[in-house]
Amino acid sequence: MSAALLAGALLCANNASAMTMMQAFQAALSNDALYQQAVQDSIGGKEYATLGKSNLLPNMQANYSSSRNRVDLEAPNVLGQMRTTYPQYISRSSGVTLRQTLFNMDAWARYKQGMAQTKYSDENFEGRAQEMIVRVTSAYMDALFANEQVRIMKAQRDMYAEQKAVNDRLFTGGEGTKTDVLETQSRLDLAEAQLLEAEDNRQTQLATLSTLVGEEVTVLDELAPNFRIAPPPEGGFEAWRKRALEENPDLRAQTFAIEAARQEVNKSRAGHLPRLDFVASYSRADAETINTYNQNTVNRAIGIQLTVPLYSGGSVVASSRQSVAGLEKAKAELQVRTDKIVIELRKQYAAVLSSVTRIRALEKAVASGELLIIATEQSIKGGVRINLDLLNARQQLYTSQRDLAQARYNYLLAQLKLKAAAGVLGPEDVQEVSTYFR
Numbered sequence: 001m002s003a004a005l006l007a008g009a010l011l012c013a014n015n016a017s018a019m020t021m022m023q024a025f026q027a028a029l030s031n032d033a034l035y036q037q038a039v040q041d042s043i044g045g046k047e048y049a050t051l052g053k054s055n056l057l058p059n060m061q062a063n064y065s066s067s068r069n070r071v072d073l074e075a076p077n078v079l080g081q082m083r084t085t086y087p088q089y090i091s092r093s094s095g096v097t098l099r100q101t102l103f104n105m106d107a108w109a110r111y112k113q114g115m116a117q118t119k120y121s122d123e124n125f126e127g128r129a130q131e132m133i134v135r136v137t138s139a140y141m142d143a144l145f146a147n148e149q150v151r152i153m154k155a156q157r158d159m160y161a162e163q164k165a166v167n168d169r170l171f172t173g174g175e176g177t178k179t180d181v182l183e184t185q186s187r188l189d190l191a192e193a194q195l196l197e198a199e200d201n202r203q204t205q206l207a208t209l210s211t212l213v214g215e216e217v218t219v220l221d222e223l224a225p226n227f228r229i230a231p232p233p234e235g236g237f238e239a240w241r242k243r244a245l246e247e248n249p250d251l252r253a254q255t256f257a258i259e260a261a262r263q264e265v266n267k268s269r270a271g272h273l274p275r276l277d278f279v280a281s282y283s284r285a286d287a288e289t290i291n292t293y294n295q296n297t298v299n300r301a302i303g304i305q306l307t308v309p310l311y312s313g314g315s316v317v318a319s320s321r322q323s324v325a326g327l328e329k330a331k332a333e334l335q336v337r338t339d340k341i342v343i344e345l346r347k348q349y350a351a352v353l354s355s356v357t358r359i360r361a362l363e364k365a366v367a368s369g370e371l372l373i374i375a376t377e378q379s380i381k382g383g384v385r386i387n388l389d390l391l392n393a394r395q396q397l398y399t400s401q402r403d404l405a406q407a408r409y410n411y412l413l414a415q416l417k418l419k420a421a422a423g424v425l426g427p428e429d430v431q432e433v434s435t436y437f438r
Contacts, residue, residue: 018219021140021434024209025427028136031214038128045121052114055107064094071290089293095283102278102304105270113263116256123253130249130425137416137430139209141409144220144437146202148405153195156398160188160391167387180387187391221437227408228436229356233418237349240422244345248423251341254334261327268323271316275307341421348418355411362404369397412436 019027028035069091074084101107164184170176210217233240245251280302287293309316376393379385412433419425 027213042125048117126249351414
């Protein structure tokens with residue numbers, strides 16, 4: 001997945017004025033702390049296979065020792081009298097031992113457990129990589145929506161300020177009312193407060209994105225005006241559910257966690273089984289003991305060693321029960337993850353479909369709101385409507401514009417989250433979504 005991520009990031013085009021979504025994604029590959037943590041976990045996890053395999057491979061050891069000895073030796077002489085002598089000599093010994101497992105169920109279980117743990121690590125990294133994509137794209141769109149809110153709040157504030165000037169002029173000329181002036185002033189004050197809140201939120205969202213990409217972000221691409229609705233997800237919900245159960249990396253990781261737990265059970269039960277090893281050794285000793293201090297010996301040995309456990313105080317039975325409980329826990333965790341992923345999949349699938357309807361409805365609402373403002377202005381001139389009706393119409397338009405922007409971002413995010421829940425989200429999907437911005 002990491003190679004695919006890097007390859008996908010190369011699709012990004014340079015833009016000196018604004019950070020594109022692909023640029024943000026590329027920067028997050030190197031700077032997102034959570035993703036880097038996952039990278040290191042993956043690197044460490046690959047070693048489980050090597051550690052497990054080592055239990056089946058030959059084990060060789062070499063040793064060497066050298067010591068200076070001074071002995072008090074009391075022994076009868078040729079006349080039978082006890083005499084004490086003090087011989088001094090240097091002892092040296094060296095050797096090499098080779099041990100190869102022939103039958104060892106503990107070693108075999110450790111090998112299979114190591115392979116399962118490495119595969120678990122790989123799948124876990126795949127899941128964390130997809131989470132990183134969702135995290136970065138969500139932060140990018142949150143920052144864009146915060147920008148959109150500031151833009152709408154500024155337009156609303158400027159509109160109320162302009163309306164306030166018109167009301168003041170009409171009141172001064174005797175054509176307006178004090179109520180119109182106060183209504184507009186009230187809306188203007190509220191708009192000022194909302195604008196300050198929107199600007200604070202924008203700074204927060206930009207800071208969040210900056211943390212992920214490792215550099216200060218000030219300008220982003222905006223949604224292109226020709227927003228398009230993609231075809232609905234193919235195959236219906238059941239097809240996506242089947243795909244998620246087969247390909248979601250969190251579920252696949254948990255199946256390997258179950259296998260690792262199963263091998264833990266086999267390791268524990270192996271405490272009751274014999275172990276058979278092939279053993280070969282070569283050793284050399286010079287003046288090894290007081291009795292042989294004037295002798296040198298060379299020993300070559302080859303054979304098998306059988307170890308049969310008899311009693312271990314009940315630890316084997318206890319550890320077996322403990323590991324069986326761990327296996328059942330891992331199986332229950334798989335069901336928990338499956339239920340959680342299916343719920344998330346259903347939620348995002350529904351969000352994609354409902355967002356399409358919501359976007360189309362809000363596009364109509366914006367168009368109707370623009371016509372309503374024109375009609376209200378004409379009605380005010382004819383004396384049918386009042387200033388408050390115009391303020392309400394403009395407020396309704398700005399609310400519809402804000403909701404439409406949010407619906408579009410939610411639609412794009414729902415598509416990414418749907419693929420993430422199914423376990424098929426990749427750099428090409430980021431590239432596809434980035435075409436909605438310019």
